[in-house]
Amino acid sequence: MAVTDARVQGGDDRPTVSLLYNQTFRRIVYQTLTIVIIVLVIFFAWTNALDNLHRANMTSGFGFLNSRAGFDVAQSLITYSSDSTYFRALQVGLLNTLVIGVCGIITATVVGLLIGIGRLSHNWLIARLCTVYVEVFRNIPPLLVIFFWYLGVLALLPSIRTIFQHVQDNPGAIFFISNRGIYMPAPIFGEGFAEVVITFFAGIVAAIAFTIWANKRQLATGQRPPVLWVNLALIVLLPLAAFLVLGMPLSFDYAIPGSFNMRGGMVIGPEFLALYLALSLYTASFIAEIVRAGIRGVARGQTEASYALGLRAGQATRLVVLPQALRIIIPPLTSQYLNLIKNSSLAVAVGYADLVAVGGTILNQSGKAIEIIAIWMATYVTISLVTSLFMNWFNAKMALVER
Incomplete structure (x- = not known):
């Protein structure tokens, strides 16, 4: 009589059992199920929205942009008037958003770096003042900071009538600050200015190439060419020479008093100034803490070694500590840049014509809520992804390379 081995029974099911315990197979199944669920949810939401629009006798689509x-x-x-299309208006809002984002990121980075280093200063007063700055701005909502600048500072500047009197008393003045904004000369670009711009960017490319060559030469021979002076000549003197040779193709339109306001020139409105100052200084307080943590993350022996080589405190910070601290600073710095860009949507509170404010006006006029919200989401996602990709690339360039 044959004895059946229990281990042999069910042998046909063993491939299935092994698949269930296979990590790669389970990962594929879970990801597939997740994608299917997401697609079903989006499909249900989309069909539900279409049904609701149909019941309300409303059409969908992006044809209204024309x-x-x-x-x-x-x-x-850019050129815009009330006769322009909705699409043109959204372009204006997008450019205004990008201007706030770029200017805010640059200012917040510089201020945050200075405040972060100041918090580590051995000077008691400087360290305490930087600490007060960080604690004040970090514990106030950004919307209140915007209102502070808009209603508490810029609204209290001299009125336009005072500016008119100032112009009469000082006929040579070209900059005017009032509660309606900052008036300044507007540049008028003549024929040949494009060549000056091309020369400027060519100088930047040449300066980068020369810096790379100088670094390689220093590693090979120990000799450092005069990088600073050569780069200044390429970036400043070369475009300046082209500007003079081409007959200085640049003039200015100056602001002059009109009937009720200044005419000519260009003006930076109080809405832009309030949003720019608020977001820059608010984000700088968080960047300052990131910088302070990054510097603290560098081993103290690095600073002591730089002192032993004869470097002063400022040189040690700039040449030894900060380059190493950047590897700690850059990843969280990306999040603060993204927060600043997304916080720019608060511009609607002070009437600055960013993407959200312009889109809100279009939404009220056309009733295309789904389309406008989709444009908002796609635009901010795109800006955030581009910013993240650039910062990830920069972080990879600054990372230590193992040999």
Whole structure:
């Protein structure tokens, strides 16, 4: 009589059992199920929205972007009027958002770096003042900071009538600050200025190439060419020479008093100033803490070694500590840049014509809520992803390379 081995029974099921315990197979199944669930949710939400629009006798689509806008925008970097299309108005809002983002990131980085280093200063007063700055701005909502600058500072500047009197008393003045903004000369670019710009960017490329060559030469021979002076000549003197040779193709349109306001020139409105100052200084307080943590993360022996080589405190910080601290600073710094860009949507609170404010006006006029919200989401996602990709690339360039 044959004895059946229990281990042999069910042998046909062993491939299935082994698949269930296979980590790669389970990962693929889980990811597939997740994608299917997400697609079903999006499909349900989309069909539900279409049904609701159909019941309300409303159409969907982006064809409305070619319709006439019918409203003005206070500050525009490109040509725009009330006869322009909705699409043109969204372009204006997008450019205004990008201007706030770029200017805010640059200012917040510089201020945050200085405040972060100041918190580590051996000077008691400087360290305490930087600490007060960080604690004040970090514990106030950004919207209140915007209102502070808009209603508490810029609204209290001299009125336009005072500016008119100032112009009469000082006929040579070219900059005017009032509660309606900062008036300054507007540049008028003549024929040949494009060549000057091309020369400037060519100088930047040449300066980068020369710096790379100088670094390689220093590693090979120990000799350092005069990088600073050569780069200044390429970036400053070369475009300046092209500017002079081409006949100085640049003039200015100056602001002069009008009937009720200044005419000519260019103006930076109080809405932009309030948003720019608020977001820059608010984000700088967080960047300062990131910088302080990054510097603290560098071993103290590095500073002591730099002192032993004869470097002063400022040189040690700039040449030894900060380059190593950047590897700690950059990853969390990316999050603060993204927060600043997304916080720019608070511009609607002070009437600055950013993407959200312009889109809100279009939404009220056209009733295309789903389309406008989709444009908002796609735009901010794109800006954030581009910023993240650049910062990830920069972080990879600054990372230590193992040999």
